[in-house]
Amino acid sequence: MVTHSAEPRNDGPLVSFVALRPSAARVRSLQLALSSQQRWELVLVGAEGVETVADTRLVHVPADVGVPFSIAVSRGVAAAGGTFVSVLPENGLPSSDALATIDDWLLRTPDASVVYTDESSVRRDGGIEVVRKQGPAPERLRCQFYFGDLLLFRRDLLEGLGGFSDGIDGAELYDFTLRASRSGAVVLHIPRVLFDAPAVREIGAFAPVSLGAVRRVLETHLAATGGGTVLEVSADGVHETIRPIHGAPLISIVIPTQARLGTPLEPGGAPHSYLLHALRGLVEKTTYENFEVVLVVDSDPDAAVIDEATRLLGDRLVIVDYDLPFNFAAKANRGVLNAVGEYILMLNDDVEIITPGWIESLLSLAQLPGAGMAGCMLYYEDDTVQHGGHHYWMGSPTHIGLQVPRGEAGPEHAFEVEREVIGVTAACSLFPREVYLEVGGMTTLLPGAFNDVDFCLKVAERGYRAYWTPRAELYHFESKTRDARVRAYELETLGRRWRHRLHQPQYWPFPE
Template identity: 40%
Template sequence: DRTGRRATVVDGVVPGVYRVQREIEGDPLVSVVIPTRGDSARVWGVERCFVVEAVRSLVERARYTNIEIIVVMDAPAPAGVIEKLERLAGDRLKIVWYDKPFNFSEKVNLGAAHAAGELVLLLNDDIEVETPDFIETMVGLIQEGDVAMVGAKLLFADGRLQHAGHLYNHDPFHAYFGYPANHLGESSVLACQRETSGVTAACALVKMSIWNEVGGLTPELAANFNDVDLSLKIRAKGYRILWTPYAVLYHFESMTRIPTVNLDELKVMRERWATPLKNDPYHNPNFEPLRDDWVLRSR
């Protein structure tokens, strides 16, 4: 009643926790932006081309059908990849070519510039859909007036938790990184749809109007922290960010790229966001600092 949204309330996974299932208003076009090099790697014992399997997962498993799929592909593409994508996605597919040195932020911005939807779903190529209604779940949440971005629950290939929202505890962390997928967290926080200071761009739904308002991803952050920066830009404008445990995907993180932290990127973050990174409004100062979980300070 407070927000004027039609919704159904159902029991959550533990007593005292409830899920609000919001009805989607209309049938908004969701533009899915997937940056890729067309790489392949072995997952669950099988060689897979990441972007092909990500698109297959979207087409075959995701129930929400009003989507366009924008693949930002390094030129030239590996043999056969474009043909496989065209067979899977048909006329919902747009290929946008990228022929510069690696810059994740630039590639995503380029894809978003070709989007026709009022909502843009940022999606890494190393993703596989687990819950078929993940798009509906995220769309239902983002249609609340002041919500700008919604993130999902991401799991590693072995089932451990990769992402449950950002936690800015002096440095940016993925909350409860590496914990079991069914771990509830302090006060069942991992079982609740909740506000958070940030979410990963590996799977994030953003209102296109607000994406344009904040300027998308920052190109100076070519590989790291670009989603932290985006989250903080959005919150600085007064908008809210939500995370939901009911949109679940696998994320085979960095299996084709060795993760490194560029010192210049770290310098940009510390200069731009020093105060917010130390004062997360969704973190309790009575918890231990510099941790990705919530543990009371030792006395």
């Protein structure tokens, strides 16, 4: 007979923790971890033969050894009496303040139907490894099940979506989380460490035997959310999935530039042009064909640079004159107004293309419903990261991943997955032209620095989303062709305009 616990107290929801085939030691450790907390029950599925102390908060559900995970857990969920249900992993424990903290956060977001938290684990040296997670990010979720071990679902959501699916052994929780995401369920991330694991492990890792199920789950999810392809699934939890490109829209590549020859890169060498170096790479490496290049050029360019640009690009080249004092934002605006492409690719003149399919990777994200922009991975010439997306923290904008060696996975593999960000650098960003015009382009109040930050925040304020991809890589020889100094008034201007938005830990978590 199934015994339910008492009704939840008025000041918080009852949480039913479901443990599948737990040992006696596992049950005791869970009871100890939860003993000082309120409003919980422990549903023990398939714990026949395990002796437990008398406790009305323990619910025993029979399940034969051969019963699949989805069926066994579904029986546990059916027997649960909680408002929320959490299917626990084989090891690890909720922290001593987990339920009180969850209660507090649910008061702020009462319509949340999916809840996940930060967590910690013990390293081999005895130290503690803390995992800080990104906030809800559906595109990252298709690349990585990064929600982790303490994952709560509202019980009525589970029932409304038909519970856990059969035939995807080992991937049931991932599948349900993706289904909940595409159903429009409100997802709440609690940026507090509320689960402790006994050993470090990859977030979202899968047993090799489950990878076929993971592939099927992702294929179903992509088909239900606009299409895409699963290129590879991996036991470390990082899956290579890509979104499709719809049509072949004209891309206007807008490059503000002085178009002048610079000093030779080597003693005795010929004068060097970063612009021409970028254009040669664009022509020689880029696989996307339907583009034009709009050069916004100062009034005194070197004729040799213009001549070579014309030879490289032919009728793809549009030259726009700019005869005012330096103002990157004004030059960018003029370039966009003279562009005719459906999408604008803002590009600095001091870059080098690495990935031939860089435009395709950016475009596949920029075409997503509600997308405002897409950005890429940029490296300094010493092969360290310059840009993995924008991060706005404590009133100060910066780049994610600054000076991390190229090839590093990043925290929780963040440099290996496509993901939502708060903004991307104008050194290389792709966006719908209509979005740029809707927000009024870049503000000319910021001629040198932070004009792209201001633009990103205007786009976000209108409800558009920004994405970043590691599948588009470029070198950025930053500020080789302009003065890179940040003036105090530029930071002050940005702060006056956006003080309320210059703290966005949900996109790149910092310790609270």
